[in-house]
Amino acid sequence: DTAVSQTPKYLVTQMGNDKSIKCEQNLGHDTMYWYKQDSKKFLKIMFSYNNKELIINETVPNRFSPKSPDKAHLNLHINSLELGDSAVYFCASSSAGDTQYFGPGTRLTVL
Amino acid sequence: DAKTTQPTSMDCAEGRAANLPCNHSTISGNEYVYWYRQIHSQGPQYIIHGLKNNETNEMASLIITEDRKSSTLILPHATLRDTAVYYCIVRETSYDKVIFGPGTSLSVIP
Numbered sequence: 001d002t003a004v005s006q007t008p009k010y011l012v013t014q015m016g017n018d019k020s021i022k023c024e025q026n027l028g029h030d031t032m033y034w035y036k037q038d039s040k041k042f043l044k045i046m047f048s049y050n051n052k053e054l055i056i057n058e059t060v061p062n063r064f065s066p067k068s069p070d071k072a073h074l075n076l077h078i079n080s081l082e083l084g085d086s087a088v089y090f091c092a093s094s095s096a097g098d099t100q101y102f103g104p105g106t107r108l109t110v111l
Numbered sequence: 112d113a114k115t116t117q118p119t120s121m122d123c124a125e126g127r128a129a130n131l132p133c134n135h136s137t138i139s140g141n142e143y144v145y146w147y148r149q150i151h152s153q154g155p156q157y158i159i160h161g162l163k164n165n166e167t168n169e170m171a172s173l174i175i176t177e178d179r180k181s182s183t184l185i186l187p188h189a190t191l192r193d194t195a196v197y198y199c200i201v202r203e204t205s206y207d208k209v210i211f212g213p214g215t216s217l218s219v220i221p
Contacts, residue, residue, distance in 0.1 A: 004154070043211040044211070048208070056208055102155045103154050104154050105152070
């Protein structure tokens with residue numbers, strides 16, 4: 001069974017569009033995260049949520065809005081997509097302070 | 112910024128032990144050493160972590176020096192499937208922010 005899953009796996013869209021990426025974990029964790037890995041392969045944290053409450057927000061543009069409907073889900077909505085948003089986005093989850101487990105990633109390409 | 116330094120790349124012959132070093136000279140007393148790896152196009156995969164003592168699991172061994180300023184991840188019998196980027200990270204368990212550096216690109220050669 002997949003522990004941390006993301007949909008879609010690939011997302012190709014035009015500049016200016018709005019898109020969402022979904023993440024679900026079945027590990028019973030209370031904390032979830034979004035990371036961005038750019039073309040230079042650096043993996044950077046964007047957000048973390050603990051029990052549906054925003055804990056970390058790493059100066060990400062406000063076009064990015066995470067939404068956590070419940071502890072098992074953390075979705076990422078992106079408005080007015082720009083070329084620089086092209087990257088691989090990874091979701092992760094953990095019990096607070098414990099090891100983080102990552103999803104398979106969503107490759108976003110903005111044309 | 113990442114608090115660790117690692118070699119950019121390493122090669123290892125298939126079947127031999129792969130020893131991946133990591134320097135973390137500014138590590139504080141309550142920070143753990145974590146290792147993850149990322150196989151091409153996949154999500155980072157947790158390998159092992161430790162505080163002071165050496166640790167071993169089904170994937171690898173972690174050797175931490177007595178002063179805790181460096182560590183070595185050991186893959187005892189490297190296979191081609193171990194080719195990946197390996198990240199050494201230090202973090203407090205009370206602080207959820209994990210900072211990844213560029214890691215070490217390990218190539219296992221037949």
